Amino acid sequence: MNDITSPVAIRPEATADYGPVRKLNKKAFKGNSESKLVDALREADDFIPALSLVAEKDGVVVGHILFSPVKIKDQAGETPALALAPMAVLPEFQGQGIGAALVKRGLAEAGRAGHKIVVVVGHPEYYPRFGFVKAGEKGLKLPFEAQDEVFMALELVPGALAGVHGEVVYPRAFHEVT
Numbered sequence: 001m002n003d004i005t006s007p008v009a010i011r012p013e014a015t016a017d018y019g020p021v022r023k024l025n026k027k028a029f030k031g032n033s034e035s036k037l038v039d040a041l042r043e044a045d046d047f048i049p050a051l052s053l054v055a056e057k058d059g060v061v062v063g064h065i066l067f068s069p070v071k072i073k074d075q076a077g078e079t080p081a082l083a084l085a086p087m088a089v090l091p092e093f094q095g096q097g098i099g100a101a102l103v104k105r106g107l108a109e110a111g112r113a114g115h116k117i118v119v120v121v122g123h124p125e126y127y128p129r130f131g132f133v134k135a136g137e138k139g140l141k142l143p144f145e146a147q148d149e150v151f152m153a154l155e156l157v158p159g160a161l162a163g164v165h166g167e168v169v170y171p172r173a174f175h176e177v178t
Helices: 015-029 033-043 098-112 174-178
Strands: 008-012 052-057 060-074 077-089 118-120 151-156 164-167
Touching: 008 098, 015 033, 015 052, 015 060, 033 060, 033 077, 033 174, 052 098, 060 098, 060 151, 077 098, 077 164, 118 174
Parallel strands: 077 118
Antiparallel strands: 008 052, 052 060, 060 077, 060 164, 118 151
16 A cells, blocks of 8 residues: 555656656556657657656655647748657556646646647547647647547646647657657
């Protein structure tokens, strides 16, 4: 039984966390794809270390969230944004608010860093509590097939999506890692 009363610290990921984060993603997602994705995104030239956060409880890394730069591309040009992916909490620590704490802190850090838009492909029952709405209703499209309700967007700056329409261009790692 995990002590749900002990505090959780949210902090930037350190190099020493890479192994624990790899194991965490394998366990949370029951496979290697997300672990490989995180490794590939860390190696990218546009990796933002301040937006790769871990949740630590009693000295153990129990959660991780990563935001990566993406572009929203249309005929008029490109608009910078972030993709929230992946976000994971060890199964035995789920349901304790750790994922929510990671999302809230990550969004706050992204806003402080001047980012205006975040997109996510995730659980439609989970992300709306943080202000995410269906991205299709904002004129955004994915470069791959997914149900409309799982593709969501959030304006960190009100009105940031006004006049922005087009396809979200993800880093190459999202397409290459399986």
